[in-house]
Amino acid sequence: TTFLRGDNSFQEVSSDFVFVSTTTISSAVAQVDIDFDYSTYKEIFLFVEGLQATADGNVYARFKISGSINTSSAYASNTIKKYYSGLDSSTYGGQNQSYMYVTNDLGGDTYESWSAQMRILLGSGLGMPFIDLTTSYKSAGGNYDQNMGSLTYQNFSQVQGIRLYHSAGNLDTGKIHMYGVK
Numbered sequence: 001t002t003f004l005r006g007d008n009s010f011q012e013v014s015s016d017f018v019f020v021s022t023t024t025i026s027s028a029v030a031q032v033d034i035d036f037d038y039s040t041y042k043e044i045f046l047f048v049e050g051l052q053a054t055a056d057g058n059v060y061a062r063f064k065i066s067g068s069i070n071t072s073s074a075y076a077s078n079t080i081k082k083y084y085s086g087l088d089s090s091t092y093g094g095q096n097q098s099y100m101y102v103t104n105d106l107g108g109d110t111y112e113s114w115s116a117q118m119r120i121l122l123g124s125g126l127g128m129p130f131i132d133l134t135t136s137y138k139s140a141g142g143n144y145d146q147n148m149g150s151l152t153y154q155n156f157s158q159v160q161g162i163r164l165y166h167s168a169g170n171l172d173t174g175k176i177h178m179y180g181v182k
Contacts, residue, residue, distance in 0.1 A: 016181055016182040017179060017180075017181055018041075018179060018180050018181075018182070019177070019178075019179055020037070020041075020044075020178040020179060020180050021177075021178050022175055022176065022177050022178070023175070023176040023178070024174075024175050025051070025171055025172065025173055025174045025175070025176075026173065027172065028054055028170035028171070028172040029170055029171055029172075030165060030166075030170055030171075031163050031164060031165035031171070032163070032164045032165070032171060032176065033064070033069070033161060033162070033163045034046070034161055034162050034163075034164075034176065034178060035064065035160065035161040036064075036120075036122060036159065036160055036161050036162075036178075036180075037180060038122050038158055038159065038160050040180060040182060041122065041180030041181055041182060042121075042122060042124075042181055042182065043119060043120060043121055043122060043180070043181040044119075044120040044122060044178060044179070044180055044181070045117070045118070045119055045120070045178070045179040045180075045181070046116070046117075046118040046120065046162070046176055046177070046178055047116075047117055047118075047176070047177040047178075047179075048114065048115055048116040048117075048118070048164075048174060048175075048176050049115050049174060049175045049176070049177070050113045050114075050115060050173060050174045050175065051113060051114040051115070051116075051164075051171060051173070051174035051176075052108075052110075052112065052113045052114070052171070052172055052173045052174060053106055053107075053108050053112075053114075053166045053168075053169050053170065053171055053172065054108055054166075054169035054170045054171075054172050055108040055166070055168045055169030055170075056105070056106070056107055056108045056140035056168060057105075057106060057108070057140075057166050057167035057168030057169060058092075058101065058102070058103060058104055058105065058106065058166070058167040058168075059102040059103040059106055059114060059164060059165075059166060059167075060099040060100060060101060060102055060164075060165055060166070060167060061099065061100040061102050061131070061151065061162055061163060061164050061165070062075070062098075062099050062100065062162070062163045062165075063100075063129065063153050063157075063159045063160075063161070063162055063163075064159065064160040064161030064162065064163070065153070065155075065157045065158070065159065065160065066157070066160075067160065069161075069163050070153070071098050071099075072098065073096045073097060073098050074096070074153060074154045074155055075093070075095075075096075075097045075098065075099060075100045075151065075152065075153060075154065076093070076094070076095035076096070076097070076151070076152040076154055077092055077093025077094065077095075077097060077100050077101035077102075077149070077151050077152075078149045078150050078151075078152070079092050079093075079101065079102075079133065079147045079148060079149030079150070079151070080147070080148060080149055081104055081145060081146070081147050082145065082146045082147075082148070083139070083143055083144070083145040083146070084143045084144065084145075092104050092147075093151075095154065096154070100131070100151035100152075101151075102116075102133065102135070102147070102151065102164070103116075103135050103137060103147045104145075104147065105139045105140050105141070105145070106137055106139065106140065106166070107137075107138055107139055107140040107141070107142070108140065108168075108169060111138060112137070112138040112139070112140065112142070113137060113138060113173075113174070114135060114136075114137035114174075115135065115136050115137065116133065116134065116135040116136075117133075117134045117135075118131050118132070118133050119131065119132040120132075120159065120162070122158055122159045122160075123153070123156065123157055123158050123159055124158055125156050125157065125158060126156060127156060128152050128153055128154060128155065128156060129152075129153045129157065129158070129159045130150050130151060130152040130153065131150060131151040131152075132150055133147065133148060133149055133150065133151060134146070134147075134148045135147045135148070164176075
């Protein structure tokens, strides 16, 4: 595939950015597990659309490492929250946690949904894998909020998947589109 550049010349488009799959949540589940093809892709992009929960609470995540979801205290969550009346620069989760603190105060009512763009560096054993995160959602208080920042696995490992889950209830609707970067 080619496209026209600003200087009116043509350039080949890389096929290294590939649509992989869509996961649809259509009934209440405790968590969503997504496996990555880590032998093909160096990075994964997740585009989460309209994730809803059955109760007010937080969205958390854990990585799949060495074949299973890792629950050890090896995560650091460094995010900030922007909302209608200001900026909350509190660090949600901190370091040495048993999960990644993705989003604070997601509402459980209809239309209180969560959307996110998550770029995940899978790691190769030479450094820490992490997520670059931007979210937008309607909070339990009925306000439109954003979280942004990074979520890190504190060891030099390779990520094989991710689990998204809710702190106080189930996830009951939404779509997660996955793209891979070779």
